[in-house]
Amino acid sequence: xxxxxxxxxxxxxxxxxxxxxxxxxxxxxxxxxxxxxxxxxxxxxxxxxxxxxxxxxxxxxxxxxxxxxxxxxxxxxxxxxxxxxxxxxxxxxxxxxxxxxxxxxxxxxxxxxxxxxxxxxxxxxxxxxxxxxxxxxxxxxxxxxxxx
Numbered sequence: 001x002x003x004x005x006x007x008x009x010x011x012x013x014x015x016x017x018x019x020x021x022x023x024x025x026x027x028x029x030x031x032x033x034x035x036x037x038x039x040x041x042x043x044x045x046x047x048x049x050x051x052x053x054x055x056x057x058x059x060x061x062x063x064x065x066x067x068x069x070x071x072x073x074x075x076x077x078x079x080x081x082x083x084x085x086x087x088x089x090x091x092x093x094x095x096x097x098x099x100x101x102x103x104x105x106x107x108x109x110x111x112x113x114x115x116x117x118x119x120x121x122x123x124x125x126x127x128x129x130x131x132x133x134x135x136x137x138x139x140x141x142x143x144x145x146x147x148x
Contacts, residue, residue, distance in 0.1 A: 001041065001042045001044075002058060005038050005039075005041065005042045005058075009034070009035070009038045010038075010060065013031065013035065013063070013066065014066065014070070017066050017067055017070045018067075018070060018071065018074065018123060020067065021067040021070075021071055021121075021123065021126060021127075022121040022122055022123060022126065023121070028063055028064065028067070031063045032062060032063045032064075035055075035060070035062070035063060036051050036054060039051075039054040039055060040054060042058055043058060045057075068130055071126060071127040071130050071131075072127065072130050072131050072134060073147070073148070074087075075091060075108070075127045075130075075131045076139075076144070076147050077144070078091065079091065079092070090124055091108050091124075091127075105139070105140075106136060106139040106140045107132045108128040108131055108132055110125070110128055110129065
């Protein structure tokens, strides 16, 4: 059951998670409900079992955790490989011009403040802000396995 659920549902969810990350809270909540139902089918636990326990037994992350994980991982890969160029330019164009504590910590400089909710939820802003939330030793790691 778990293998079928991961093949049918979780693979599609992981594939589209970057797109879902910019969606509204209502759509994310709907995806979480579907994931919870799939986890109940996989584990065969009753409705009184908490979602945290269901996801733990399946070995899955919640929808919001998946969004955070994949967004931050993509920013890290782009910064290390410098490809694709358009994503690399998107995040490196906001680099610091002077050597400061903030520049040395590996933060992505966010320019201005977006006024629209649509812009705040875009990959450019969301992923940069999530990357900046990570501890400095994780942001500066050279190996992707250490980063994960």
